[in-house]
Amino acid sequence: MESILATAWEERLAGPYDVIVVGSGYGGAITAARLANALLNPKLKICVLERGQEWPIGSSLTRSSA
Numbered sequence: 001m002e003s004i005l006a007t008a009w010e011e012r013l014a015g016p017y018d019v020i021v022v023g024s025g026y027g028g029a030i031t032a033a034r035l036a037n038a039l040l041n042p043k044l045k046i047c048v049l050e051r052g053q054e055w056p057i058g059s060s061l062t063r064s065s066a
């Protein structure tokens with residue numbers, strides 16, 4: 001079964017956020033991960049916004065051409 005990482009809107013951590021990361025690509029993902037793991041007290045509230053579609057774990061990124 002495919003696993004979705006994105007959280008349903010109603011289950012998301014309510015704002016306001018300390019940091020909003022736009023894009024979950026290479027730069028955004030690393031930025032969000034490092035901020036989330038930073039040794040801060042309290043932890044930062046981070047929101048990651050992604051405009052693209054989610055590719056579930058286990059899905060294939062290859063396209064078949066007929």
Ligand SMILES: Cc1cc2nc3c(=O)[nH]c(=O)nc-3n(C[C@H](O)[C@H](O)[C@H](O)COP(=O)(O)OP(=O)(O)OC[C@H]3O[C@@H](n4cnc5c(N)ncnc54)[C@H](O)[C@@H]3O)c2cc1C
Nearest residue numbers: 021022023024025026027028029030048049050051052053
């Ligand atoms: C076909 C291909 C092969 C590559 N191969 C390599 C490789 O082998 N090695 C290597 O080092 N690099 C490779 N690169 C380059 C590498 O992918 C990029 O350098 C890297 O992904 C750039 O990171 P980024 O965070 O700037 O952008 P991206 O990784 O492109 O992430 C940007 C994200 O922001 C999202 N976004 C954009 N605008 C908005 C918005 N307004 N609101 C919400 N979300 C938004 C996009 O949907 C995307 O998910 C390759 C690139 C391509 C296209």
